[in-house]
Amino acid sequence: xxxxxxxxxxxxxxxxxxxxxxxxxxxxxxxxxxxxxxxxxxxxxxxxxxxxxxxxxxxxxxxxxxxxxxxxxxxxxxxxxxxxxxxxxxxxxxxxxxxxxxxxxxxxxxxxxxxxxxxxxxxxxxxxxxxxxxxxxxxxxxxxxxxxxxxxxxxxxxxxxxxxxxxxxxxxxxxxxxxxxxxxxxxxxxxxxxxx
Amino acid sequence: xxxxxxxxxxxxxxxxxxxxxxxxxxxxxxxxxxxxxxxxxxxxxxxxxxxxxxxxxxxxxxxxxxxxxxxxxxxxxxxxxxxxxxxxxxxxxxxxxxxxxxxxxxxxxxxxxxxxxxxxxxxxxxxxxxxxxxxxxxxxxxxxxxxxxxxxxxxxxxxxxxxxxxxxxxxxxxxxxxxxxxxxxxxxxxxxxxxxxxxxxxxxxxxxxxxxxxxxxxxxxxxxxxxxxxxxxxxxxxxxxxxxxxxxxxxxxxxxxxxxxxxxxxxxxxxxxxxxxxxxxxxxxxxxxxxxxxxxxxxxxxxxxxxxxxxxxxxxxxxxxxxxxxxxxxxxxxxxxxxxxxxxxxxxxxxxxxxxxxxxxxxxxxxxxxxxxxxxxxxxxxxxxxxxxxxxxxxxxxxxxxx
Numbered sequence: 001x002x003x004x005x006x007x008x009x010x011x012x013x014x015x016x017x018x019x020x021x022x023x024x025x026x027x028x029x030x031x032x033x034x035x036x037x038x039x040x041x042x043x044x045x046x047x048x049x050x051x052x053x054x055x056x057x058x059x060x061x062x063x064x065x066x067x068x069x070x071x072x073x074x075x076x077x078x079x080x081x082x083x084x085x086x087x088x089x090x091x092x093x094x095x096x097x098x099x100x101x102x103x104x105x106x107x108x109x110x111x112x113x114x115x116x117x118x119x120x121x122x123x124x125x126x127x128x129x130x131x132x133x134x135x136x137x138x139x140x141x142x143x144x145x146x147x148x149x150x151x152x153x154x155x156x157x158x159x160x161x162x163x164x165x166x167x168x169x170x171x172x173x174x175x176x177x178x179x180x181x182x183x184x185x186x187x188x189x190x191x192x193x194x195x196x
Numbered sequence: 197x198x199x200x201x202x203x204x205x206x207x208x209x210x211x212x213x214x215x216x217x218x219x220x221x222x223x224x225x226x227x228x229x230x231x232x233x234x235x236x237x238x239x240x241x242x243x244x245x246x247x248x249x250x251x252x253x254x255x256x257x258x259x260x261x262x263x264x265x266x267x268x269x270x271x272x273x274x275x276x277x278x279x280x281x282x283x284x285x286x287x288x289x290x291x292x293x294x295x296x297x298x299x300x301x302x303x304x305x306x307x308x309x310x311x312x313x314x315x316x317x318x319x320x321x322x323x324x325x326x327x328x329x330x331x332x333x334x335x336x337x338x339x340x341x342x343x344x345x346x347x348x349x350x351x352x353x354x355x356x357x358x359x360x361x362x363x364x365x366x367x368x369x370x371x372x373x374x375x376x377x378x379x380x381x382x383x384x385x386x387x388x389x390x391x392x393x394x395x396x397x398x399x400x401x402x403x404x405x406x407x408x409x410x411x412x413x414x415x416x417x418x419x420x421x422x423x424x425x426x427x428x429x430x431x432x433x434x435x436x437x438x439x440x441x442x443x444x445x446x447x448x449x450x451x452x453x454x455x456x457x458x459x460x461x462x463x464x465x466x467x468x469x470x471x472x473x474x475x476x477x478x479x480x481x482x483x484x485x486x487x488x489x490x491x492x493x494x495x496x497x498x499x500x501x502x503x504x505x506x507x508x509x510x511x512x513x514x515x516x517x518x519x520x521x522x523x524x525x526x527x528x529x530x531x532x533x534x535x536x537x538x539x540x541x542x543x544x545x546x547x548x549x550x551x552x553x554x555x556x557x558x559x560x561x562x563x564x565x566x567x568x569x570x571x572x573x574x575x576x577x578x579x580x581x582x583x584x585x586x587x588x589x590x591x592x593x594x595x596x597x598x599x
Contacts, residue, residue: 068504153409153444160446164436165504170511178405178444 068165075162078193151187154179158187168192203229205239224555231258234574234581236560246560247573247585252396252428252536255455256500257574263458266496270489278483285491292498293466297438297450300472303465304486308427308453309342311463312390315423315449316346318467318474319388320366325474326419331387336372336407340397341390341425350390353398373403375410382414388421388449389414393439396428399568400531400538405444412445421448421471427463428536431455432501432575435511435534442533455501460493501575510534510575513582517571520586526550526593528567535577539569539589545596553595559588 154175161171171192172184181187189195204212206227213223227239234257236244249255256263270285277283290302305311316333323331333350340354341347349355349364366387370377372395382389389411395401415422424447429439433455436442440450448470453463463485467474484490500506514534521530521537526545531538541547547563554561554569564570569589573581 065505068508072504153405156446157405157442157444160441160443161436164438164441165507166436166442166511167508174442 071167072165075165075192078191079159079162081190081193154181155187155191158191162191168195203227203239209239224552226555233257233260234577242558244555244558244560245581245584245588247571248560248562249572249574250459251562252433252454252572253457254459255431255433255575256458256497257576258459260458260496260500260576262496262500263460263493266492267460267489270492274488276484276487276489279481279486283486283488283491285488285495286486289464289491289495289498292495292502293452293464296498296502297466298447298468300467300469302467303475303480304491305453305463305465305482306461306485306490307342307463308425308451309344309347309463310482310485311427311451311453311465312341312347312350312425313344314465314475314480315388315390315425315451316350317480318449318465318471319390319421319423321479322421322471322474323385323387328385328387330366330385332366332368332383332385333387334378334381334389335367335369336374336378336391336395336403337369338372338395338398338401339369339390339392339425340395341392372401373407375404375407378407378410379414382411382418382420384418386415386418386420388423390423390425392425392427392429393443394429394434394533394536396536396570397564399540399565400536400570402531402533408443408445415448423447423449423451426450427453428572429533431497432507432510433534433536433572434532435507435514437502437507439533456497457490457493458497458500460490462490462494464494506575513577513579516579517573517582517586520582521589524586524590524593526596535571535573535575537571538564539571541567541569541593543567545593550589550592550596553592554588557588557592559585561589 157178158171158175161174166174168188172188175181175184175187185195203209206225209227210225226244228236228244229239230237231246231254234246236246236258238244246254246258249258254260274283286304290304293302294300303311303314305314319333320331335341335350335352337352339351341350343351343354345364348360349367352367352369355363355367368381370381378389391403391411393403393408395403412422414420422445424438424440426438426440430450430452431437431454433439434442438450440447446468448468449465451463451465456462456464511534514532514537517535517537518530518532521527521539526542527539528542529540531540541550545567547566547569550569551561551563561569561571571585573585
C-alpha cells in the first residue's frame with residue numbers, strides 16, 4: 001500500500017506534474033503542427049505540379065485542336081473556291097447552250113416544213129437511258145479499271161474525304177490506290193488549295 | 197463499386213434462359229454485369245477488354261457519362277408521348293443527322309432493321325412515282341440488312357431459309373463488288389440499289405470504289421435510288437462520320453442505328469433531297485420511335501463522335517491496329533476501315549475457337565465467319581488498349597496456328 005505524503009507535498013507534486021505534462025503536450029502539438037505543415041506544403045507543391053502539368057497538357061490539346069480547325073477551315077475555303085469555279089463554268093456552259101438553243105430556234109423558224117415528230121427530249125442530266133432490251137443476259141463488259149480517268153468520282157472522293165477531315169496525304173493515297181492517279185496535286189490543289 | 201454482382205450468377209441466368217427464352221441465340225458462357233469505357237465485368241468480377249461493343253453499338257464506350265447524363269435528365273423530365281406530338285430532342289437530332297450527311301429529311305426508327313424497312317418503302321414508292329409497276333431492289337450477296345421480312349428479303353444469305361418463306365418478292369442480289377453484274381442487274385424496274393459500303397456481318401468486306409461508282413451510275417441511268425446501309429459503318433466507326441464520305445459516291449438515302457444511340461436503341465433513315473418528300477402522312481409510322489430519351493441519347497453520342505479530332509484518332513488507331521495484326525502468326529490479312537476491322541485467319545485456324553479462347557483470356561471479339569475475327573472496339577480507346585488486344589490475339593493464335 002502506497003503511503004500518502006503530506007497534502008502540501010502532494011499539491012507541489014501535482015503542480016510539477018501539470019507543468020511537465022503541459023510542456024510535453026505543447027511539444028507534441030508543436031511537432032504535430034510541424035508535421036501537418038509539412039504535409040500541407042508537400043500537398044500544395046504536388047498540386048502546383050499537377051496544375052502545371054494539366055495546364056501544359058491543356059495547352060498542347062488546344063494547340064492540336066487549333067491546328068485541326070485551321071486544316072478544316074482551309075479545306076472548306078478550298079472547296080468554296082472549287083464550287084465557285086464550277087458555278088462559273090456551269091454558267092458559261094449554260095450561256096453556250098442558250099446561244100445554241102437560240103440559233104436552233106432561228107433555224108427551225110426558217111424551216112417550218114420539217115415533219116412533225118416526237119418532241120425532243122428536254123435537257124436532263126442523263127440523256128440516253130438504255131432501253132430494257134439492252135439489259136440482256138449478255139454481260140455488259142465494262143473494263144475492270146473503269147475508275148481510271150473518272151475525274152468526277154475522284155473529285156467527289158477527294159472532296160468528301162476533305163470534309164470528313166482526312167489529311168492531304170490520306171486523300172492522295174486513296175486517289176493513287178483507288179483511281180490510279182499518280183499526279184494528285186491538281187485535284188488536291190483545287191480542293192485543299194496549293195500546298196503551303 | 198464491387199465488381200462482383202449480387203445476383204443469381206451465370207448458372208442461374210443460364211437456367212432461366214434455357215427455360216424461358218426462345219432459342220434464337222447461341223450465347224457465350226459469360227454473364228456481363230457492368231461496363232465502363234472499353235471494359236466489361238462479368239458476374240464473377242472478371243474484367244474484359246471489349247473489342248466488340250455489343251456489335252458496334254457502344255461506340256463511345258460503355259456507360260459514357262455524357263450519354264448517361266442525357267438519358268437520366270430526359271427520363272426525369274419526359275419519357276414518351278408518341279409521334280402525335282412534337283418533342284425537342286427529336287427535331288434537333290433530325291437537323292444534326294441531315295446537316296451532317298445528305299441534307300434531306302429523317303425518319304426515326306427503333307433499330308437498324310426498321311430503318312431499312314423505311315428505306316425500302318421509300319424506294320418502292322419512289323419507283324411507283326416513276327411508273328414502275330413491279331419495283332425491284334438490288335443488293336450484293338452477303339449483304340446483311342436485317343431480319344424483318346423486307347430487310348430479310350434484301351439479305352440473300354438469310355432469305356434462302358425456306359422454312360421462313362415465302363419471302364417478299366422484288367429483290368435480287370449480285371456477287372459482292374461485281375460492278376458488271378450490278379450494271380446488268382439494274383434496269384427500268386429497279387427501285388433502288390441497297391448495299392452496305394463495307395459489309396459487316398459477313399466478315400468486314402469493303403465494297404470496291406469501282407462497284408460503288410457502278411452502282412451510282414446505274415441508278416442515275418434509270419432513276420433508281422442508291423441506298424447505303426450505314427448501320428454498322430456509320431457514326432464514326434470507319435474514321436469519318438459516315439462511311440460514304442470515304443468513297444467516290446454519295447447515296448440518295450442512308451440508314452443508321454447501332455452506334456447512334458450509344459447503347460440506347462434507335463435507328464434512322466436519312467434522305468437526300470431527291471427522296472425527302474416521298475413518304476407522306478399514313479405511309480409509315482412508329483409508336484416508340486423518335487422518343488425523347490432515345491433521341492437525347494443520340495444527340496449526346498453525336499456531340500462526341502462528330503469531332504474531327506476523334507475521327508482522325510479513329511483512322512490513325514485503325515491503321516495502328518491493322519499494323520499490329522498484319523504479320524502475326526495465323527493472320528492471313530486484315531480488312532476494313534478505321535476501327536471496323538476483319539482479321540482473316542490462315543486456313544485451318546478456326547475463328548470460333550479463337551474467339552472462345554480470347555474470351556477466356558479477357559478479350560471480347562466475335563467470329564462472323566469461320567475464318568474471320570471481327571474487331572469493333574470503342575472509338576475512344578487508345579494505343580495501349582490496341583497493344584493489349586494485339587498481344588492477346590497474338591498469344592491466342594500461337595495455340596491455333598497450323599504447324
